[in-house]
Amino acid sequence: MLHLRLIVPSDRTGEVTDLLEGTVGAAHLVVLPGVARDPVGDVVLCDVAREAGDELIGALRELGVAEYGAITVERMDLTLSAHADRAKEDAPGEGADAVLWEELTDVTHEESTFSITYVAFLTVATMLAACGVMLDNAILIVGAMAVGPEFGPLAGISTALVQRAPRLVWRSLWALVGGFAAAMVLTAGFAWLMDLFGLFNASMIEAPRPNTAFVWQPDWMSFVVALLAGIAGTLSLTSAKSGALIGVAISVTTVPAAANAAVAFSYNDFNQMTGSIQQLLANLGGIVLAGTLTLLAQKALWMAALRWYAAHPKPPAAADA
CATH class of the missing domain: 1.20.1080 (Glycerol uptake facilitator protein)
Structure with missing residues (x-):
């Protein structure tokens, strides 16, 4: 699994969370309103199966998150969660074959x-x-x-x-x-x-x-x-x-x-x-x-x-x- 930490202006958080909720392979969505200071905005946390990661990161870039906020991706060595297990099962392909470009x-x-x-x-x-x-x-x-x-x-x-x-x-x-x-x-x-x-x-x-x-x-x-x-x-x-x-x-x-x-x-x-x-x-x-x-x-x-x-x-x- 990959862990995404996003900084998003408050007026753009809705479209970002809609994207994350609609992404097959995503789980553990958390929104922390107004906690980011530089840049100012909300912090959005999400875990995603590796095989769905590249497409999701590309979609976030298309929304402009990298320009008006920030995208941080971390590799998770261990995740114990039924939701994470379901996300990996739902995501197409195998994580070992996915390339994060x-x-x-x-x-x-x-x-x-x-x-x-x-x-x-x-x-x-x-x-x-x-x-x-x-x-x-x-x-x-x-x-x-x-x-x-x-x-x-x-x-x-x-x-x-x-x-x-x-x-x-x-x-x-x-x-x-x-x-x-x-x-x-x-x-x-x-x-x-x-x-x-x-x-x-x-x-x-x-x-x-x-x-x-x-x-x-x-x-x-x-x-x-x-x-x-x-x-x-x-x-x-x-x-x-x-x-x-x-x-x-x-x-x-x-x-x-x-x-x-x-x-x-x-x-x-x-x-x-x-x-x-x-x-x-x-x-x-x-x-x-x-x-x-x-x-x-x-x-x-x-x-x-x-x-x-x-x-x-x-x-x-x-x-x-």
């Missing part, structure tokens, strides 16, 4: 910001991966993959393409390209500094490195893995199963490829640098493609499910159970 857009927008913190995380992850490739240490590579924050902008691009939001596309693309560029430049300087202290040397980059050689040797399997990771990552965002993102992070060779490209550049090994950049682009492209196709499929399947439920409404006895 407003929430997805907001999350990806926030995680697609070119900020100091974002660049710092990406840079540290790339430096960790540089140590991993130079030492041929797979554990460091996995750790660096888990630290990297690059899935946010990748998901932002996919979401913006599906939602046809060009500003978010460019914002996410800038975070992705600018972030990797900054991280790779700083990692090249880090490699030079490590060489100065005798911790890195040319023989390390030229060694066979069987555990990490895949980083600069892209093939079709790299692209396939990126596609699968993009599907899993997108599903984890839309279904709120954030734990799956860790598995996604350690499945793709984005940060390690960027790290190896930076280190190879610092040692003038342009063959490895080129291969690493190809690996990076293959992974980034595969994730964006898979994420976009997954969101389009989810959108189409959800609309088809709604049409099916509209054509096969539940009988009154089932709805009252």
Whole structure:
């Protein structure tokens, strides 16, 4: 269930409550007259089944609640109520299959910001991966993959393409390209500094490195893995199963490829640098493609499910159970 807290001017409360009362899947409607101070108005509380949430939030936006008041949505982990159980039964579709597009857009927008913190995380992850490739240490590579924050902008691009939001596309693309560029430049300087202290040397980059050689040797399997990771990552965002993102992070060779490209550049090994950049682009492209196709499929399947439920409404006895 989702919990909605709305601030509504008193003269518009009637139409908002009419909308909530007429929404299949809504329950626990509460109106607190005149308690809101900024903006001034009534506070309206309501719980709604996740599968009915996106349509209801869209309808509230059409009423202008987001402009003249406020819409706050919270996820509820546990609701013990016969009314809530009935609301979930009445709502069409399954909650796990529903996509809250407003929430997805907001999350990806926030995680697609070119900020100091974002660049710092990406840079540290790339430096960790540089140590991993130079030492041929797979554990460091996995750790660096888990630290990297690059899935946010990748998901932002996919979401913006599906939602046809060009500003978010460019914002996410800038975070992705600018972030990797900054991280790779700083990692090249880090490699030079490590060489100065005798911790890195040319023989390390030229060694066979069987555990990490895949980083600069892209093939079709790299692209396939990126596609699968993009599907899993997108599903984890839309279904709120954030734990799956860790598995996604350690499945793709984005940060390690960027790290190896930076280190190879610092040692003038342009063959490895080129291969690493190809690996990076293959992974980034595969994730964006898979994420976009997954969101389009989810959108189409959800609309088809709604049409099916509209054509096969539940009988009154089932709805009252």
